[in-house]
Amino acid sequence: MKQVKTTNFGDRFFSFFTFCAAMVVLVSLAGIFISLIFESWESLSRFGFFNFIFTDDWNPVKEVFGAAIPLVGTFITTILALLIAIPISLGIAVFITEICPSKLKAPLSIAIELLAAIPSIIYGMWGLFTFAPIMSEYIEPGLQFVFGDIPFIGPIFQGTPLGIDVLTASIVLSIMIIPFISSIARDTILLTPQVLKESAYSIGTTEWEVIKDVILPYSKFGIYGGIIIALGRALGETMAVAFVLGNRHAFPTSFFDATSTITVTLANEFTEADSNLYMSSLYLLSLLLFVISFIVLSFAKFIVHKGSKKWNG
Template identity: 65%
Template sequence: MFLSLTAITAFSVIVITIGIFIILFKESLPAMNKFGFEEFIFSNDWDPVQESFGAAPALIGTLITSFFALLLAIPVAIGIAIFITEIAPSALKGVIGTAIELLAAIPSIIYGMWGLFTLAPIMSKYIEPFFQSTIGKLPLIGKLFEGTPLGVDLFTASIILSIMIIPFTASIARDSFNLTPSVLKESAYAIGATKWEVVKDVVLPYSKLGVLGGVGLSLGRALGETMAVAFVLGNLNQIPTSLFDAAATVTVKLANEFTEADKDIYLSSLYYLALLLFIMSFTILAIAKIFLVRVEKR
């Protein structure tokens, strides 16, 4: 009885995942038949009146916000993990670890409200003008900081996402660092290595697959975030050319427009977007899980 019950609960996860894919695929068929794959992926149109839909702005906005969120979060998260495992006194390790993990317990809508009413004004008044007057004057990279600093843009959304995914990356990186055999670190210290050299040459190389797995899981979290991004992104259906541009993501577009879809092809196009996001997230999380499994085997 116990074996059957556990087997059913285990396989139910697979059944639910396959069921979600089948439903999304079935509901997306009208949009697939009308627009195809390449036309839908690379088109900038999103005109419900003319029944012309394209996913390029939403997909690009999703990828940009997630990429910059990882760019901001990874150094901080790895630094936190190194401090907890290698530097902090034993009395502080549990306190700091718990405090970091509590960030993951804050509802995303709270992050969104904080971002809109607190962070966005600070960004528009102080931080974004500072970047424009410094990095914005550099060739090439300065293009990323053009435009009017309004605070409701890709940059602010990326910062909020980075704060939200730091606990996931930091927790998995910490666990991976703790898996490094003590004999390896003690041997390095015995031959005169400094703490920095032990971290750089022993801990990080040994646990790199686990860290990459944590980054993959965090990326999956960033791709699927909705409410926090919806408050500060602007939901403008255009391909952004600057970090100070308003943009759209797949999740925000689904949340804002699903109840407004009054035509079958409109609703099917939204399901098509959801299917693409499902495939992206599933692929990234599967790769991350493979990395984590390899670490456990080692």
């Protein structure tokens, strides 16, 4: 069959315009990737990709650069933030959709969305000036007192609780990603068909059992989607973490150690990079983050897609 082509100028212009708009995405993605490779080339050829990843030294004076510490820092803070944020977000979403009185629903939802609208620099400042002192004075000594002497987990509560550390950064990060997970979880929970809930109630389930066994499984792929978005956000978050993580180039051995992440290193050191190799290594760090985010997000999307296809037909 011959494709019907419109000759109307307005139509053709409009489709061309939408095509261009869509292309902007692809072109900028490719452009960023290419320029990152180009700029990081010097460092890449000097250290080699794997050597760069596994070197735990970051020494501008000796011009030795390795990404191991910021990589580990990025993963630890991201995972901790997700561990804190996921249960709280699910609690928020379930409360809003199933439990809270209808008068409270709208104000609560708006408050959570406002939380997402706060610029990250404000989280950073709040973290540094308000939250970190509270952590170092009350919460961290308390945690140390309770958990510090328990075998195996004791060591991760050692050290001087200064408040500028892995735990504080992860908590601030988790507060930032809670709105993403909870609002997406709320939306998908609302999609659970009423009749499905009713049929669960009709075989004699309690409210909690309906939530746990019907609503959450039904909406799990949407919730995973929300977690993925939060994951991407947490991997790349810079300003909030930069204020409260300390930018120390050493592996953290305890919750109360300062360390660094890829983004924190970048934010702190771009202005100081005085040699080409230094600058190029920073670019290589960004390339690494770009690749990691890309891989993690596509993998997670793949899982969600596959899973939802299997269970939701």
